[in-house]
Amino acid sequence: MIRFEHVTKRYADGTTAVDDLSFEVAEGELVTLVGPSGCGKTTTMKMVNRLIEPSEGRIFLDGEDISTVDPVQLRRRIGYVIQQVGLFPHKTVLENTATVPHLLGVKRAKARERAAELLDLVGLDPKVHGARYPEQLSGGQRQRVGVARALAADPPVLLMDEPFGAVDPVVRERLQNEFLKLQSQVRKTVLFVTHDIEEAVRLGDRIAVYGQGRIEQLDAPAAVLGAPATPYVADFVGADRGLKRLSVTPIEEGDLEQPPVVRLDDPLPRDLGAPWAVVLDGAGDLHGWISAERAALTGEGARKATVREHARRMEAWLPLGASLKQAFATMLQHDAGWIAVIDPEGAGRFLGVLTPARLHEALRRSIDADAQAVPRTEVEVETVSSR
Numbered sequence: 612m613i614r615f616e617h618v619t620k621r622y623a624d625g626t627t628a629v630d631d632l633s634f635e636v637a638e639g640e641l642v643t644l645v646g647p648s649g650c651g652k653t654t655t656m657k658m659v660n661r662l663i664e665p666s667e668g669r670i671f672l673d674g675e676d677i678s679t680v681d682p683v684q685l686r687r688r689i690g691y692v693i694q695q696v697g698l699f700p701h702k703t704v705l706e707n708t709a710t711v712p713h714l715l716g717v718k719r720a721k722a723r724e725r726a727a728e729l730l731d732l733v734g735l736d737p738k739v740h741g742a743r744y745p746e747q748l749s750g751g752q753r754q755r756v757g758v759a760r761a762l763a764a765d766p767p768v769l770l771m772d773e774p775f776g777a778v779d780p781v782v783r784e785r786l787q788n789e790f791l792k793l794q795s796q797v798r799k800t801v802l803f804v805t806h807d808i809e810e811a812v813r814l815g816d817r818i819a820v821y822g823q824g825r826i827e828q829l830d831a832p833a834a835v836l837g838a839p840a841t842p843y844v845a846d847f848v849g850a851d852r853g854l855k856r857l858s859v860t861p862i863e864e865g866d867l868e869q870p871p872v873v874r875l876d877d878p879l880p881r882d883l884g885a886p887w888a889v890v891l892d893g894a895g896d897l898h899g900w901i902s903a904e905r906a907a908l909t910g911e912g913a914r915k916a917t918v919r920e921h922a923r924r925m926e927a928w929l930p931l932g933a934s935l936k937q938a939f940a941t942m943l944q945h946d947a948g949w950i951a952v953i954d955p956e957g958a959g960r961f962l963g964v965l966t967p968a969r970l971h972e973a974l975r976r977s978i979d980a981d982a983q984a985v986p987r988t989e990v991e992v993e994t995v996s997s998r
């Protein structure tokens with residue numbers, strides 16, 4: 612979809628910002644460009660929408676050499692999101708989002724209708740936020756409007772230059788997750804610039820790690836983390852590779868333990884056979900948990916009691932496929948010794964629990980799997996039972 616062929620950019624003062632760059636981004640692929648400040652990421656991106664012209668080489672969009680396309684026409688096919696969102700301060704959020712389609716000749720009412728749909732898609736309620744002015748939004752909400760606006764003309768390509776760079780880490784993570792969800796629906800071809808290797812890893816189908824004006828490695832996140840191509844990449848990826856890997860390793864069914872399970876309407880069991888059991892409702896959906904102490908210490912009324920009266924609701928849970936990092940964060944947040952994992956497809960159907968020992972094991976298996984270039988399920992590691 613986007614192809615760079617031997618592209619070099621030398622600025623007038625002699626700085627070579629990009630040096631003989633050749634790479635390709637497939638249709639619907641999200642490639643993150645990551646590297647230290649001044650390594651040429653923004654220059655690379657701005658050459659795609661012709662805000663900067665290459666000194667040498669050619670760039671193709673959908674097979675067409677972009678130097679032959681009128682820049683204004685070209686930019687209609689390319690959404691652009693930057694850190695300083697650049698919303699019009701005197702226009703409402705809805706008007707801001709509708710601007711581009713309106714400029715492209717879409718009737719005002721239709722453009723607004725589409726804008727409302729897009730605001731909804733990026734997680735803003737058009738009825739609540741649509742009539743506000745940009746200054747009446749939080750930083751994270753403004754970034755969302757920036758994304759909605761870039762999508763408004765439905766361009767096949769999106770260029771995103773540190774779009775979430777100006778918000779705090781918690782909001783940033785939320786925006787990243789929402790953007791991933793959005794991308795799974797709209798499947799744009801995306802070039803995404805970031806300083807942050809963790810962001811690059813979380814979002815990219817592939818990551819381009821930049822050295823000075825050059826790509827040192829262009830690979831899937833797990834490969835960049837697991838098998839850095841050069842000492843420079845290894846250094847950039849950093850010593851805490853294990854931690855970063857947490858965010859790219861999903862919870863899989865094989866990582867789960869099967870604790871004892873009781874049902875809400877079961878009579879209270881005298882002996883759970885374990886310190887705790889998971890409580891499910893009649894449909895097999897997760898309800899909560901019950902401790903052995905709670906089950907045992909019920910005194911007189913115990914014979915008539917059911918699990919329902921003594922179960923506690925479970926807050927520490929995640930869908931299968933969530934990252935190990937989310938699992939770790941959820942454990943810390945709820946001060947939980949384990950988290951329940953449910954089926955994302957089947958409402959709340961309980962699948963098993965992830966314990967710290969299993970989390971650690973999954974992480975080690977993921978690292979070994981990469982080293983051996985085999986799927987994670989095929990790796991044997993020593994296991995420690997947590998129970």
Ligand SMILES: Nc1ncnc2c1ncn2[C@@H]1O[C@H](COP(=O)(O)OP(=O)(O)OP(=O)(O)O)[C@@H](O)[C@H]1O
Nearest residue numbers: 622623624626628647648649650651652653654655
């Ligand atoms: N107009 C310009 N004239 C001269 N040099 C420039 C110009 N724009 C950028 N550069 C230089 O080109 C190099 C690459 O800049 P670029 O903005 O592409 O880097 P970057 O990787 O996006 O950096 P950052 O992460 O800080 O935004 C830098 O050395 C920069 O100083």
